[in-house]
Amino acid sequence: MPLAxxxxxxxxxxxxxxxxxxxxxAASPHAIVLESSPIHDAVLPRAxxxxxxxxxxxxxxxxxxxxxxxxxxxxxAVAVPAGDAEADRLTIxxxxxxxxxxxxxxxxxxxxxxxTEGALRFTxxxxx
Amino acid sequence: xxxLAGFLDVLLRGFGTVGLAAAVGGLVYxxxxxxxxxxxxxxxxxxxxxxxxxxxxxxxxAAGAELLLLLLVHPWALAEDSGRWPLREFLATEFGLAGxxxxxxxxxxxxxxxxxxxxxxxxxxxxxxxxxxxLLMANAAWLAHAVSRLHDRGPxxxxxxxxxxxxxxxxxxxxxLVGFVLLWRRAGGPxxxxxxxxxxxxxxAVAIAGLILVLAPGLxxxxxxxxxxxxxxxxxxxxxxxxxxxxxxxxxxLGGLNFLILRRADAGAGAxxxxxxxxxxxxxxxxxxxxxxxxxxxSLPPSVDVVADRATPAEVAARxxxxxxxxxxxxxxxxxxxxxxxxxxxxxxxxxEYAWSEYNHHAAGFFVFAMGLLALxxxxxxxxxxxxxxxxxxxxxAFLFVRNDPRAxxxxxxxFWESMxxxxxxxxxxxxxxxxxxxxxxxxxRSARLTRPGGRLVFPLLCASGGxxxxxxxxxxxxxxxxxxxxxxxxxxxxxxVVMAWGRWLEVRLPAADGRVPGWIWAACMTAIGLIxxxxxxx
Numbered sequence: 001m002p003l004a005x006x007x008x009x010x011x012x013x014x015x016x017x018x019x020x021x022x023x024x025x026a027a028s029p030h031a032i033v034l035e036s037s038p039i040h041d042a043v044l045p046r047a048x049x050x051x052x053x054x055x056x057x058x059x060x061x062x063x064x065x066x067x068x069x070x071x072x073x074x075x076x077a078v079a080v081p082a083g084d085a086e087a088d089r090l091t092i093x094x095x096x097x098x099x100x101x102x103x104x105x106x107x108x109x110x111x112x113x114x115x116t117e118g119a120l121r122f123t124x125x126x127x128x
Numbered sequence: 129x130x131x132l133a134g135f136l137d138v139l140l141r142g143f144g145t146v147g148l149a150a151a152v153g154g155l156v157y158x159x160x161x162x163x164x165x166x167x168x169x170x171x172x173x174x175x176x177x178x179x180x181x182x183x184x185x186x187x188x189x190a191a192g193a194e195l196l197l198l199l200l201v202h203p204w205a206l207a208e209d210s211g212r213w214p215l216r217e218f219l220a221t222e223f224g225l226a227g228x229x230x231x232x233x234x235x236x237x238x239x240x241x242x243x244x245x246x247x248x249x250x251x252x253x254x255x256x257x258x259x260x261x262x263l264l265m266a267n268a269a270w271l272a273h274a275v276s277r278l279h280d281r282g283p284x285x286x287x288x289x290x291x292x293x294x295x296x297x298x299x300x301x302x303x304x305l306v307g308f309v310l311l312w313r314r315a316g317g318p319x320x321x322x323x324x325x326x327x328x329x330x331x332x333a334v335a336i337a338g339l340i341l342v343l344a345p346g347l348x349x350x351x352x353x354x355x356x357x358x359x360x361x362x363x364x365x366x367x368x369x370x371x372x373x374x375x376x377x378x379x380x381x382l383g384g385l386n387f388l389i390l391r392r393a394d395a396g397a398g399a400x401x402x403x404x405x406x407x408x409x410x411x412x413x414x415x416x417x418x419x420x421x422x423x424x425x426x427s428l429p430p431s432v433d434v435v436a437d438r439a440t441p442a443e444v445a446a447r448x449x450x451x452x453x454x455x456x457x458x459x460x461x462x463x464x465x466x467x468x469x470x471x472x473x474x475x476x477x478x479x480x481e482y483a484w485s486e487y488n489h490h491a492a493g494f495f496v497f498a499m500g501l502l503a504l505x506x507x508x509x510x511x512x513x514x515x516x517x518x519x520x521x522x523x524x525x526a527f528l529f530v531r532n533d534p535r536a537x538x539x540x541x542x543x544f545w546e547s548m549x550x551x552x553x554x555x556x557x558x559x560x561x562x563x564x565x566x567x568x569x570x571x572x573x574r575s576a577r578l579t580r581p582g583g584r585l586v587f588p589l590l591c592a593s594g595g596x597x598x599x600x601x602x603x604x605x606x607x608x609x610x611x612x613x614x615x616x617x618x619x620x621x622x623x624x625x626v627v628m629a630w631g632r633w634l635e636v637r638l639p640a641a642d643g644r645v646p647g648w649i650w651a652a653c654m655t656a657i658g659l660i661x662x663x664x665x666x667x
Contacts, residue, residue: 031276032429032608056433057276060221063206063214077209088278103474107130107206111276113197113223114137114427115205117130119474 030114031057042122047097051104051120058087063109066092070100078104087111099125133205134427137197142423144193144230145292146416148268150186151237152261152293153300154179159258161301161331162308166249171315171323175308177245182307183257184241186300190264191234198227226270233264265293273426284352287345294341295422297334299415305331306412309405317401325390328404332387339380352432359431362439364612366431367619371599372421374623378630379414382407406637410630417596417626424599429608437608439616447616450663453490457531458483460539477610482666488531489664495524497658503651506574507644515574521567525560532556566590588632595625614666621657628653 035054038044061082067075080092090108104120157179158164164176203213218224237260244253266289269275274284305328312324350369360366386407389399431438458480468475502517533556534540536547547553569586572578599622631650635643 030273030427030429032433034433034435056278056429058278060223062217063221065209109202109206109221111222112273112426113202113221113227113271114273114276115130115133115202121474 030112031055031059031108031110031116033118033120036120038120038122040120040122044122044124047124048094048122050094051092053090053092053106053120055088055090055108055110057110057112057114059090060109060111061090063107064090065107066090067105068094069103069105070098075103075105097124130205133201136201138420138423138427140193140197140201141426142420144190144197145296145419145423146299147186147189147191147193147234148264148292149296149300149415149419150303151183151190151234151241151300152186152264153296153298154183154186154304155258155261156297156334157301157304157331158183159254160334161304161327163330164248168248171311171321173248175311175327176248178307178311179304180241180245180248182304184238184245187234187238187241191231191238194227194230194234198224198231222270222275226267226275229267230264230271233260233267236260237264265289265296268292273430280352284349287348287352290341291345291349294338294343294345295415295419296338298338298342299412299419301331301334301338302408302412302415305408306405309408313401313405319401325400328386328400329390332383332390335383339376342376353430355432358438358441359434361441361444362612363429363431363434363437364608364615365425365428365434367612367616368421368425368428368599371619371623372418372425375414375418375421375626378627379411379418382411382414386411402639403642406634409637410633413592413630413633414626417592417599420596421599434608437612439609439613443613444616447613447665448660448663451665453493453662454483454487457487460534463534464540477666479667484534486664486666488528489661491527491531492524493658493661493664495520495527495658496661497655500651500653500655500658503654504648507647507651516571518567518570518574521563521570525563525567528556528563529560532560562590562594584636585633588629588636591625591629591632595622595629598622598625617660617664621660624653624657624660628657 032055033053034056035052037052038048061080064080064082066078066080068078069075078092078094080090090106092104092106101121101123104122105117106119107115107117109115158176162172162175162179164172168176198219199215203215203218206218207213219228237257240253240257240260244250244257247253269285269289272285272288272292274281274288277284308327309324312318312321312327315321315324318325354360354366354369360370386404389403463480463484466478466480468478499517499520502514502520505511506514506517530538533547533550533553536542536550536553537544540547542550542553548557566587569578569583569590573584573587578584598618628650631646631653634646635650637643638646
């Protein structure tokens with residue numbers, strides 16, 4: 001390797017490493033929700049018994065994590081059964097819900113190894 | 129955590145592909161370009177030894193990147209509420225098993241390359257290495273996005289592998305060619321060792337075949353994943369495909385120039401020695417950027433799936449329509465009162481936040497545009513004082529330091545050290561440090577305070593990595609369309625940053641007379657980046 005390269009390499013590589021550290025927010029939703037029930041920002045007269053999400057990718061269901069939060073209260077973990085036959089669908093059963101604004105947050109692993117987070121908000125009862 | 133893991137995933141997948149290029153591309157280079165005969169000595173034997181070392185290093189890089197993904201990044205990102213990492217379960221998934229396959233094959237290839245280096249005339253060693261290379265490429269099908277598709281999974285997996293094979297042959301061959309050219313120059317260059325010209329000519333033929341392999345399956349994949357013109361222009365995936373095409377176009381221009389230099393009857397040894405190595409270095413840079421951009425592409429949802437969140441051509445065009453830059457910003461108190469908490473991912477951004485961000489971009493654009501104009505003036509040789517243009521980066525750094533984080537010192541309530549624990553603030557301050565470094569290095573070069581040849585390469589290397597990061601950087605997580613429209617100008621700026629970097633590289637590495645045109649090109653690119661920032665808008 002010529003001297004010019006070697007002399008440039010040390011500071012440049014150091015700074016490139018810093019740049020790499022400086023941009024850790026790069027992440028995009030690889031597996032996106034194509035369809036959901038209820039839809040995002042839905043206002044429902046009655047509480048749904050379950051939430052269904054259909055993704056654009058096959059999902060490794062056993063790694064799915066779901067939480068549900070009412071308004072600004074602490075989120076509660078929701079169990080997701082792995083038995084759904086369709087590889088691109090998640091059916092999330094819900095406990096009986098009272099009126100209020102709910103945010104369901106999910107984290108899924110696609111079969112190609114990409115991890116995605118997302119959120120779905122819905123209102124039970126009158127819109128606020 | 130998921131976002132940081134996603135970024136590391138893109139980087140490690142990119143590094144893995146670079147490793148694959150050095151390893152598998154190196155095998156193709158050895159068999160079809162260098163073609164060392166049995167019992168070869170001299171330059172050929174030295175080049176063969178160097179190439180086999182690079183093949184082993186590439187295989188180890190591919191294995192290391194995959195191991196980090198499998199054992200660290202993904203299990204960490206998938207940690208359970210109890211904090212337990214589900215390592216064993218993750219390794220049992222389709223992706224985990226394919227990843228372990230890549231690790232095993234890569235390590236075996238590294239060992240095989242070492243074996244071939246020790247006994248280069250044994251056909252069995254070459255057969256084993258080539259077989260492992262073939263299996264590594266086939267294994268890549270189970271690590272690609274195609275494996276998770278619901279329809280046309282098989283054809284898409286085959287198309288992806290062929291597309292990757294073309295890229296690996298082309299970029300890997302270029303990497304090896306840089307190593308060869310360094311040895312060739314040491315051996316006396318084209319005047320003393322005509323073999324080098326034959327090697328370069330053979331590589332042109334292999335590179336053309338590699339590019340055909342990139343383009344034909346690439347077209348099929350683009351049609352399948354992008355779907356149409358609307359998806360090409362109105363989604364992050366489509367814009368990234370366009371960026372890859374533009375980068376490939378730049379690399380093809382340089383490859384074409386090399387092709388012409390080597391085939392022109394009047395091209396003497398001097399012309400080849402002076403120009404071809406610099407062009408190859410830049411082709412390598414563009415090729416590596418392409419591999420990183422490809423890794424970033426795999427993290428984006430394909431355009432065909434983005435229907436409701438797709439932007440229209442009119443909405444995209446509106447983001448580039450020239451308008452007067454903002455000359456004032458909302459007061460920081462008003463901004464802080466209106467803005468939603470940072471962690472509220474579903475909150476709608478308020479007008480004050482847009483205004484604050486647009487003003488920041490416009491002011492930064494003013495600095496970059498002014499530096500671009502001064503760099504152009506400096507290129508003209510009519511104003512010697514204009515060579516101090518890098519000092520503009522210091523003004524930019526000071527502005528960014530004050531304005532980047534309105535919640536932190538000196539504008540916001542959080543103190544300097546207190547705010548350092550916030551990831552965003554820490555990142556922004558690191559960027560400020562880098563901008564200062566750019567100013568110092570390039571100003572010292574321009575004012576003859578830094579005369580080492582390597583010092584002149586710091587600026588292009590930093591610009592190249594900055595441009596590549598801009599291309600691989602996306603904030604979109606929850607609001608696809610809004611974030612896409614906010615960041616749609618990042619792709620042209622990243623592309624211009626890459627062209628600027630390698631233009632400056634050529635200016636430094638080519639003979640002074642040949643370096644003038646690239647010199648004008650990079651200064652024009654910097655001016656254009658400033659202009660894009662000046663018309664940047666988020667609403």
